[in-house]
Amino acid sequence: MSFFEDIAAGLDREGIESRVHDDTMFVPITSDVEIHFEEIDPHLPAANVYIAAADVDADDDEFEAVLVSVVFSVEDAVATVAQHMATDQVITVLRDLLEGTDERIGDVEFYQDPLDPHLVRAEVGENAELQVQVEEVDGSPCATVTFVALPDSYDDLLDDAIGELWDSDGDAELTEEDREHLFATLHAEAAADAETLDLGVFYDFDRLFDVLSLAADHAEDWEAQLLPFDEDDFDEPDVYDIFGADHGDEDDLEDDVEDEEDDED
Structure with a gap:
């Protein structure tokens, strides 16, 4: 052949x-x-x-x-x-997300991350976003979906940063590309303190759009339930010694055993 x-x-x-x-x-x-x-x-x-x-x-x-x-x-x-x-x-999937060609995500507007072209984001709920990372893994295309509930201070942080960046002038004036990259960096720093839900990795892209549609519908509910977790608010559970050491020393334990034997006699 x-x-x-x-x-x-x-x-x-x-x-x-x-x-x-x-x-x-x-x-x-x-x-x-x-x-x-x-x-x-x-x-x-x-x-x-x-x-x-x-x-x-x-x-x-x-x-x-x-x-x-x-x-x-x-x-x-x-x-x-x-x-x-x-x-x-x-x-193809990235284009479908950015252009909203699938009617299931018709009300969700995705935009491309300026630092990672394989990552797209969409604002949902009151102060949350959907993140979809579309890439090739071991020869197969897949999409990783994350729901991010941003901190309450996120809008104020971005407003301050945008005011400083867009008001820059003279020799320090930034290009549009520089501003986009700085904005993305600030966003990443703020998102690091956010509460997240991992919604899964999808190789079936038809199922992906079903999941994104559901996530957009439940965004406000998830956002309200994703409260910050502080370990200091929860006491350590009591751990008891199964051998009885927590109830007294060994001598006390032996005395109890002898008393029981006397009672039996």
């Missing part, structure tokens, strides 16, 4: 379609993007891997396939395709 036939068999076992035309293997990732394998050595074997727009005539002057890697085995080829498919799913 040729290298392309081996790759096609490996992809087929993973449920991934492919086709070969002339010296190129085409693997669709989405309706707009596909991977091209071009064999460069049939004996090693080896193949260049390109990312290209789908359904574009190769003779088109504007057509351009971008070289992204080189593979030397069927395992490498299958892993490369899986990685690009996972990356595309991550991008």
Whole structure:
């Protein structure tokens, strides 16, 4: 079997379609993007891997396939395709969150964190937010969801910081990007003192949107119940010595035993 036939068999076992035309293997990732394998050595074997727009005539002057890697085995080829498919799913979910394309989150407005492009946030409840981290883990796309009840002082802290940053002038004037990064840093510091609920890690993105919809509906209730926990407010539980040492010394214990024996006699 040729290298392309081996790759096609490996992809087929993973449920991934492919086709070969002339010296190129085409693997669709989405309706707009596909991977091209071009064999460069049939004996090693080896193949260049390109990312290209789908359904574009190769003779088109504007057509351009971008070289992204080189593979030397069927395992490498299958892993490369899986990685690009996972990356595309991550991008798709992030876009759906930011654009609110799913009606289940139509009333929730997510925005992208300026420090971490894979993290999106949305204000919910009175003073809380939903955080969704979308990333690839071990080749599979997933989303980690956290509910954060921000401290009461959060708004005042941000108002003070915004006033200082936006009023800066002269040589110390900050760019919009600098201000966004500083704002995100201040937000992270304030959120460090917040109360949180871990809502889980989701590989099923349809279920993810169900969870986000439910979280938005219950935000005020969760926020009211997430009270700060102070260990000093709770006394240490009493721990009793199962051998009776807490009730007296050993001599007292022996006297009690002797008294009991006398009573029995």
